[in-house]
Amino acid sequence: MFDVVVVGGGPSGATAAADLANSGHSVALLDREGRIKPCGGAIPPRLIADFDIPDDLLIAKITTARMISPTGRRVDIPIENGFVGMVDRKDFDPFLRARAEAAGAERLTGTFLRIEREGKRRWVVYRDKKNSAEKRVETRLIIGADGAKSRVAAQEIPGGDKTPLVFAYHEIIAAPDTTNDSYDPTRCDVIYDGAISPDFYGWVFPHGRSASVGMGTFVGDVSLKDATAALRQASGLADCDTLRREGAPIPLKPLRFWDNARDVVLAGDAAGVVAPSSGEGIYYAMIGGRHAATAAAATLASGRITDLALARKLFMREHKNVFKVLGAMQDAYYRSDSRRERFVSLCHDIDVQRLTFEAYMNKKLVKARPLAHLKIGFKNLRHLTGLVAETHV
Structure with missing residues (x-):
């Protein structure tokens, strides 16, 4: 009997499992292993600091x-x-899983099949990788961190198969x-x-x-x-x-619901948290896993199933505006080559460069220079309407 079974051992699931184990909860981490996700591997300084990533994992x-x-x-x-920093997912993900195991999470290797329930009891059913046998493990809660085409989301969350x-x-x-x-x-x-x-x-x-x-x-x-x-x-x-x-x-949009108001909460790609425009996912997956762990721990402590909704609330409180801005940027500039030309031309601007990288490095919209934001908004409008001449290099 586990407090939480985490389905999926990528950055999101491994982070959730480690956080829960470090806080004294009994956790099982179910992962297929052997799969490497295609990923550019860029991680900003905030991720390195927030999640204590050792320097030897940075390959560039x-x-x-x-x-x-x-x-x-x-x-x-x-x-x-x-x-x-740059990481290779073939090394980065196993490091995170090993860290979760060192914190006390029990590793299970296999493929998630379904959740079975009987009264107030529930089991995660999976196919064991070693002998292909169906096995099940009892748990109080489940975190679905099993990727963009999440089986957990498709089976348990409204709209979870429509990302x-x-x-x-x-x-x-x-x-x-x-x-x-x-x-x-x-x-x-x-x-x-x-x-x-x-x-x-x-x-x-x-x-x-x-x-x-x-x-x-x-x-x-x-x-x-x-x-x-x-x-x-x-x-x-x-x-x-x-x-x-x-x-x-790779998902394009966060799901409307991240929990089933019963016993399941999502994290990472399963919840749709990849940044529009940039496609950045590692940081958002890991912070999503952390929030899912927080929501699960709160639910276990209070007995209130409504606390599962904390995962989405905490994430959106900090990152909703960033996702809105990046989504608007993608809609505006990615639709044609002429728009892409103007987007790259806009990137010449020093205000755009500074504020873009401040937002990327620190994962929040910078409010310290309102005049610069006003200037950027005006320049953005001029580029979209074609009123500004394109600068060639």
Whole structure:
């Protein structure tokens, strides 16, 4: 009998399990293992600090972001007063699971099947990875952190199977031996080009001795592999050895409900918490896992099922406005190449650069410079209406 069974051992589930175990609760962490999610691997300083990520997990430290438009215009944005860390999910996720186990969580390896209930008792049923046998474990509460196509969400949460998804694909390649204008191990490249992705973007993210090259799209008839091959060719990386290939769906919008008002609460991709526009997910997954753990602990202590709703309330209290702004940005600028050109042109502006990275690094909208926000709003309107001339580099 466990206080909580956490389904899914990615950053969200592993964080929830560790937090609950550290607070003295009995926890089981159910994970399939062996799967590596496609991910650029960027983590901001706030994540590194909030979740005590050791420096040896950082395989690269990024000090510049390059935005590339459909016509090849490039805008380099320096990351002032710090860096963005890069992790490889094949190492990062196992580290988080091991940390949860060290805190006292019991590891279960298998695939979630369903939740069974009888009166006030409930069991998580899963297929054991070792012998394919169905097993079940009794628990008081369940945290569903099993990814974008969450079985827990689909079975237990209203609308849990209706999340709009971007399909992401990347290739981990051996990094080039030399640094040049096409590739820099301290620079992330973000490519806004309809030929690569008609509604999202492509990326080249250094990973130390390797690099992540990929793209995402909502459009079903786009060949992810062909688009990534074109991106590698355009980036001078076509001849680099391919180490592995990975693909997975990424949610576009947080679900309206994260709990079933009974015994289940969601976290991470299962709850839809990937930032619009940027596609950033690791930080939001981990903070979502932390809030789910807080909601579960509050429910166990109070006996009030309504406390499960704390997970969504706490997350939205801090991040709702950021998601709104990023969602509006994606709707405004990702719909055509002409809009993407203007977006990259807008990125030339020093106010845009500073406030964008302050928001990214600290995970909140900065209110310290209202005049700068006013200026940006005016510039944004001029770019969208085409009243400003495009600057070419």
